[in-house]
Amino acid sequence: MKxxxxxxxxxxxxxxxxxxxxxxxxxxxxxxxxxxVLIFQILTGTFLAFYYTPDGVMAFGTVQYIMYEVxxxxxxxxxxxxxxSLFFIFLYLHIFKALFMMSYRLKKTWMSGLTIxxxxxxxxxxxxxxxxxxxxxxxxxxxxSLLSVIPIWxxxxxxxxxxxxxxxxxxxxxxxxxxxxxxxxxxxxxLAHLLFLHSTGSTSSLYCHGDxxxxxxxxxxxxxxxxxxxxxxFFVIFSLxxxxxxxxxxxxxxxxxxxxPVHIVPEWYFLFAYAILRAIPNKVLGxxxxxxxxxxxxxxxxxxxYTSCLVKLNKFxxxxxxxxxxxxxxxxxxxxxxxxxxxxxxxSFIYFVLIVLLMLMYNFSxxxxx
Numbered sequence: 235m236k237x238x239x240x241x242x243x244x245x246x247x248x249x250x251x252x253x254x255x256x257x258x259x260x261x262x263x264x265x266x267x268x269x270x271v272l273i274f275q276i277l278t279g280t281f282l283a284f285y286y287t288p289d290g291v292m293a294f295g296t297v298q299y300i301m302y303e304v305x306x307x308x309x310x311x312x313x314x315x316x317x318x319s320l321f322f323i324f325l326y327l328h329i330f331k332a333l334f335m336m337s338y339r340l341k342k343t344w345m346s347g348l349t350i351x352x353x354x355x356x357x358x359x360x361x362x363x364x365x366x367x368x369x370x371x372x373x374x375x376x377x378x379s380l381l382s383v384i385p386i387w388x389x390x391x392x393x394x395x396x397x398x399x400x401x402x403x404x405x406x407x408x409x410x411x412x413x414x415x416x417x418x419x420x421x422x423x424x425l426a427h428l429l430f431l432h433s434t435g436s437t438s439s440l441y442c443h444g445d446x447x448x449x450x451x452x453x454x455x456x457x458x459x460x461x462x463x464x465x466x467x468f469f470v471i472f473s474l475x476x477x478x479x480x481x482x483x484x485x486x487x488x489x490x491x492x493x494x495p496v497h498i499v500p501e502w503y504f505l506f507a508y509a510i511l512r513a514i515p516n517k518v519l520g521x522x523x524x525x526x527x528x529x530x531x532x533x534x535x536x537x538x539x540y541t542s543c544l545v546k547l548n549k550f551x552x553x554x555x556x557x558x559x560x561x562x563x564x565x566x567x568x569x570x571x572x573x574x575x576x577x578x579x580x581x582s583f584i585y586f587v588l589i590v591l592l593m594l595m596y597n598f599s600x601x602x603x604x
Contacts, residue, residue, distance in 0.1 A: 252432055253448035254455060262436060264328035266459045269424065270466075271321045276417050278314040279361075282307075286364070288410035290403035293366035294488040312477045318358050319480050320469050322503035325351065333552045335437040336543055336596065338534035342430040348531055350423050353416065355504070355528075360413040362501060366406060369482045371489035372498050374401050374409075380511075383518045400491070497569060505566030506559050510585065512570065513578035523582065530589050537597045544599045551595060555588040 285304050287296045300307035329351070331337075338344040363374040378395055382388040397404030435448070478486075480502065484495050500508050510527050514520040561581050568574040 250450060250452040252451035253435060254451045255436060255448055258436060258455065258458070260458070260461060261327075261331045263459060263462060264324045264331060265431075267324045267462050267465060268321065268328060270462060271317060271324065272417070272420065272424065275314060275317050275321065276421075278310050278317065279414070279417070281310050282314055283414055286410070288364070288403075288407040290366065290406055290489075293364065293406060297365055312473050316469070316473045316477065316480065318361065318501075319503065321354070322358070325354065326503075330552065330556055332437075333555070333592070334549060336548060337437045338531070338596075339437065339539065340431065340434050341535040343427060343434065344535055345532060346423060346427040346430055348528070350420065350427060352528060353420055353423070357413060357416050357420070358501070358503065360409040360416075363406070363409050364413060365485060366489045367485040368487045368489055368495050369484035369498065371401065371491070372494045373500055374405065375494075376498060378405075380517075380521050380524075383521045499567050502563065502567075505563040506585075507566075509562040509566035509578050510582045512566070513582040523586075527585065530586070534593060534596065537593065539596055539599060544595055547595055548592070551588055551592050555585070555592070558584045558588060 282300060285296065285300050285307065287293060297311070300311055302308070329347075332344070332347070359373075359377060363370045378392055378401065381395070382392050384391060393399065395405065395408060396402065397408060482499060499505070507524055507527055511520045511524045514523055558581050562578070562585060565574055565578045565581060
C-alpha cells in the first residue's frame with residue numbers, strides 16, 4: 235500500500251518492493267559494495283581534507299603530519315589509500331560480471347556505468363597526485379602532458395591545467411579542488427545509474443517473463459548484501475597488517491622536480507592502460523589507443539539484440555579478455571626492455587581484437603535467429 239509521503243514511496247520502491255530476479259548470486263553484490271566503498275571514501279577523504287594543505291612546499295609534510303600528529307590520522311589515511319584499491323577491485327569485478335551477463339543490453343545503465351568508471355579513474359589519479367611524492371609528481375607530469383596531442387588546443391589545455399609551464403603548487407591546488415568536488419557529482423551519477431537499473435531490472439542467468447515472476451528486493455536480498463561485511467573484515471585486516479604493500483617505494487620520497495624516478499609506474503589499477511600507452515611508439519596513436527581501451531565499450535549499445543545470446547562463446551571470449559587484461563597489467567610494471575617491449579604490443583592487439591569479437595558475437599547471435 236502506497237503512502238502519501240513521496241520520499242518514502244521512492245525509497246520503498248528502490249530497496250523493498252523492487253521486483254528482482256530469483257537467482258541473483260553473490261556476484262550481484264559488487265554493485266552494493268561499490269556504493270558502500272564510495273561513501274566510505276567520501277567520509278575518510280573529508281576528514282583528511284581538514285588537515286591537508288594543497289601547496290607544493292607543504293603537501294608532502296602535511297601527509298606526514300596527518301600520519302604522525304593528528305589523532306587517528308594514520309588510520310584514516312591508510313583506509314583511504316587502500317580503499318581506492320578496494321574500490322577498483324570491486325569495480326573490475328562488477329564490469330567483468332556485466333560482460334559475462336551481457337548487461338550492455340541495458341543501454342542507459344551500461345553507458346552511465348562506463349561514465350562512472352572514467353570519472354573514477356580521473357578521481358583516483360588526482361588523489362594519487364595529492365601525496366606529492368616522487369612517483370605521483372612525475373605521473374602527473376606524464377599524464378597531463380598527454381593532453382598536448384589534442385589538435386590545436388592541446389598545448390593550451392596543458393598550460394591551463396598546469397597553471398604555468400610545469401607542474402607546480404597551482405596544479406596541485408587545481409587537482410585538490412577537483413578531487414574534493416568530483417565525488418559529490420559521482421553520487422548523483424550513481425543514483426541515476428541505480429534508477430536506470432531499477433527501471434529495467436538486473437540481467438540474470440534465469441529468464442523472468444515479467445515483474446509477476448520476480449520477488450521483492452527486501453528483505454530477501456538484504457540478507458545477501460550482508461555478506462559484504464565479510465569483505466570489509468578482510469579489508470580492515472589487510473589495511474592494518476599490510477598497509478603499504480600496494481604502494482610504490484617512491485611514494486615515500488618527497489617530489490623532486492629536478493630528478494625523475496628511473497622507472498615511472500602508476501598504481502596497479504591503471505597498469506593495463508599504461509601498458510597499452512607504452513606499447514605504441516607514436517605518442518598520438520598511443521593516447522588514442524589508451525582512450526579506445528575504455529571508449530570502445532560504449533559501442534556495444536548500438537547493437538540491439540534481445541533475442542538470443544551465444545552464452546558459452548561469450549564466456550570464453552570474456553575469460554580470454556580478462557586474462558589479456560591481467561597480462562597487460564603485469565607488463566605495465568615491467569621494465570622497458572626485451573621481451574616486454576615485444577609482448578606489450580602483442581597483448582594490446584589481443585585486448586582490442588577480443589573487444590571487437592565480443593561485439594561481433596553479440597551482433598551475430600542476433601542474425602542467427604532472424
